[in-house]
Every structure is written in C-alpha cells, then in structure tokens.
Amino acid sequence: MNAKKSAAPGKWISRQECLADASYTCNLFCKYCHNPPSGGRTEIENVIARVRRGKVKAVSLEGRGEPTTNPRLPELISGLRAAGVKNVMLSTNAVALADKKLCARIARGVDFFTVNFPSHVEEVYNGATRSVKYRQAVKGLRNLAALGLEGKVRFFHIIFRDNYKLLPGFVEWVRSAHPGCSLVNFTFVRNKGRVNDERAIVPNYAESAPYIKIALAKAKLAGLRAVIQNMPLCALKSFEGFSFEYQRWRRGDEPLEEGIERPAPSAACRKCALSPACCGARPDYLRIYGDKELKPSSAAPASIKPERF
Ligand code: SF4
C-alpha cells in the first residue's frame, strides 16, 4: 500500500500520509513484492521537516522496504511525534521485532502495526519471502503480544498462488495464535514489481474465490474482523460486504486509496451498477487473464450489507 488514505484498525482515519521513504532496504525478498526497495535514501530530518510543513496528523511508515531495517527508525518516530503527528502506523514484516529490546523501543511510539505475514506454514512463508526467517517473524509477533499490543496488530495477508488454498487454515492459525488481533486484511496480489506477469504467482479470481470465501466465513464465525482488498465485487458473490473498497465507499471515501492505479476499463464495468463502490480489476490483472471473469450487476451498492469492520 502506498496511498495517502487508509484505514487503521479500530479507528477510521481518512487522511494518512504514507512515508515511503522511512525505509530504503528490506530483510526479506518476497516473490510478490510490488514495491521493492530502490536503495535511494532520504535522511530522516528531511522526512520530519516535510511532515511538519504539511501539518500532517497521521502517518503510515510503509512501502519501498522494511522500516525496521532503518537504524534511525526510533528517532524518526519520536521526531514525527514532536512535529505534531498523533497517529503512527508501522507496516512491518515483524522479523526485526524478534529482538525483544528493539521491539519494545519501536513499539513505544507506534499506534498500530500492519504485519505483512504471508503464511502460517513455515515452508510456504520461507518460499514466499525467499528466506529462512519464519521463526523470527513468529517471535516478533509473540513479542508484540507479550507487550500487550496484540489488539493493535492487523495482519496483512497477500493472497498469491502458493497460499490461496491455505487461507482457511490461516484464519484458524490467527484464531489460536493471535486471537486478540484487530483485523485480518486479505489482499489479492497485484501484478506489479517483482511479479512480472507470472501466473505462477498470480492465481485467477475464480480459482481463489472459494478459499477466500471459506476464510472470510471462518473469520466471521470466530469473531475475527476480516476484509478483502483488490478483489472485484463480482468475484465475491454473497461476500461483497467484506470488501475493503466497498467499506471505504460506505464511509464516503473513494473505493480506491489515493495513489492506487485506477481500474481497467472494461465493458462489463461500464454497465455495472456496483462500479461506484467496486475496486474493479487492475489493468495488470487483465493483462494476464483478460476480463471474462467480470460480471455486471444491476444491484445497487447500498443493497450490500457491510460486514463488521
Ligand atoms: S513485500 Fe515487504 S517484506 Fe517483502 S520484500 Fe517487499 S518490502 Fe520486503
């Protein structure tokens, strides 16, 4: 995610400045990374000055790498607070949080954590991240829980070829390992960055939808809040109320966050009554699968019952 508008768990924050230059490298090498680090570095003093000038009140530290690999992250967070920022969201893979002291130091200044965690199955996690850091990430999550911060954790679970059949199991794992987390945010992988048109990474909507729906139903039954992002409403038949973009529309925001590529123009969407509240399909998805899965609807968006969010 690299937009200015975003949701923070437990609280709707309509304007949130994404500080993509909080990091410049990463400690993982995810095969689906759509915004890989460039190595280009901005000194934190410049980031803080920009935020102060803009009178920004809510920031997300994310994008172009892993913020916890920036050794000046604690300084950056305290500098942002001094510049008037009230809400700080940290997007992290939690690997560096395996260090208890660092975890506690960083956690002091953070209101919400979005944890990019691609699988509860060690082998799948390590394959996705091209690392052997599953156990460190799990330890990082446990450290957050030990600090009493589980309620501030939102799981960001990118759905891709190797994990889509495991989504119901992922919900069961969250339920038993981190029942107090605030949200499970499933996100359908984007065909961007390292993905490079690879069908071996991007599943199609039709094959993944049944597993997504079972996972959403399981989350609901377990009392876990869950949303699905970057999945068209017509691919979520009977589960449309879990759509993140639909939830944004219900709150009066544009379905797509600022900075996110607009949906692909498609004949189906042009005649669909749901289009004002739908994320549509991305042009990079249609480039590999075409638009034959998109089905227009005559239902009014307001007729969809939103799920708990
Ligand atoms: S997806 Fe996140 S954790 Fe993975 S390589 Fe990209 S920046 Fe790093």
Ligand code: SF4
């Ligand atoms: S046809 Fe297009 S606008 Fe309608 S639900 Fe499908 S993707 Fe969304």
